Amino acid sequence: MTSDQPPRSLSDLNPRQRYAVLxxxxxxxxxxxxxxxxxQRALDQAFSSAELVELILQSLLFDGxxxxxxxxIALKNLNASALPADxxxxxxxxxxxxxxxxxxxxxxxRIYGANFNRLLQNVSDLSPTLREWMLxxxxxxxxxxxxxxxDLRELGIIAILTVKGLPRQLHSHLRGxxxxxxxxxxxxxxxxxxxxxxxxxxxxxxxxxxxxxN
Numbered sequence: 001m002t003s004d005q006p007p008r009s010l011s012d013l014n015p016r017q018r019y020a021v022l023x024x025x026x027x028x029x030x031x032x033x034x035x036x037x038x039x040q041r042a043l044d045q046a047f048s049s050a051e052l053v054e055l056i057l058q059s060l061l062f063d064g065x066x067x068x069x070x071x072x073i074a075l076k077n078l079n080a081s082a083l084p085a086d087x088x089x090x091x092x093x094x095x096x097x098x099x100x101x102x103x104x105x106x107x108x109x110r111i112y113g114a115n116f117n118r119l120l121q122n123v124s125d126l127s128p129t130l131r132e133w134m135l136x137x138x139x140x141x142x143x144x145x146x147x148x149x150x151d152l153r154e155l156g157i158i159a160i161l162t163v164k165g166l167p168r169q170l171h172s173h174l175r176g177x178x179x180x181x182x183x184x185x186x187x188x189x190x191x192x193x194x195x196x197x198x199x200x201x202x203x204x205x206x207x208x209x210x211x212x213x214n
Contacts, residue, residue, distance in 0.1 A: 012185040013193070015046040017155055021190045023047075023055055024156035025163050025197040027071045028063045034197075035074050049075065053083065054148040055156050061138050062160045088147050097136070104140025107150070111139075111176035119172075150180045155190050162191055162206040163198040171209050184210070 013021070019042035026035040042052060056071035076083050090096045109116040123131040143153055154177040161170040174187055191206045 012183065012189045016152060017182075017186060017190070018193065019046040020055060020152040020155045021159040021193045023052065024059065024159040025194045027056065027059045027067055028160050028163050029197040030067075030070070032070075032074065035071065036078060039071075039075050040078055043078070049079075049083065051148055054145060055152075057145075058142050058153060058156065059160065061142055062157065063164070088145065090141070090145075100136050100140030100144070102140075103144040104135040104138070107144045108135055108139045110150075111154075111179060112172065113175075113179055115175075151177065151182050154180060154182060155186075158187065158190055159194055159197075162194045162202060165198070165202040165205065167205055167209050170206055171213065174210055174213055178213070 019038070022038045023035075023042050026038045029035070039052060043049060047055075052075055053072070056068055056075065059071060060068040072083065090099075108119070112119050120131055120135075123134060143150070154173055157173050158170065158177060161167075161173060177187060178184065187210055188207065191203060191210065194206070195203050
């Protein structure tokens with residue numbers, strides 16, 4: 001950016017989209033004071049505590065249980081009552097296993113579109129077990145939970161993948177975000193928002209991935 005250029009506007013992102021990105025990015029950056037700041041601002045301006053729990057829970061798919069646990073602890077430390085009773089708990093009953101399989105396949109197909117069957121084949125070539133876990137656990141049990149909209153979930157995922165520097169998975173989720181209604185301008189803004197949380201190299205890489213989507 002040259003000195004005569006105005007600061008970048010982030011007007012394409014509404015407050016809920018903005019904080020879905022910021023909270024998710026700070027979750028995987030692992031700086032406690034920054035995470036606490038972003039969680040508090042998200043509570044004040046955009047999200048209920050139950051919705052923040054959903055953002056934190058989905059991080060386990062991309063950065064493991066330690067990330068999700070630390071996020072929940074940080075949220076609880078802000079306010080002892082910040083963690084609501086999990087009224088949306090879905091146990092491993094036969095009925096829920098069927099539900100997760102059905103909604104997981106439906107959501108994954110929505111995200112991947114015409115590439116859905118090729119995705120399944122590619123993952124199956126690596127590991128049929130991983131393919132089933134992806135559909136049942138990843139998409140069905142976690143990402144298809146109704147407590148948070150899929151566009152906000154995808155923006156959070158894009159933030160995590162940008163900060164962690166995972167361009168292959170980022171490409172897929174950028175395309176998926178477009179399919180669920182996130183605009184290209186909003187995706188660009190989301191990547192720029194991650195600059196505080198990762199290296200310039202990873203931001204530039206993520207922007208290059210976005211530019212190459214057709």
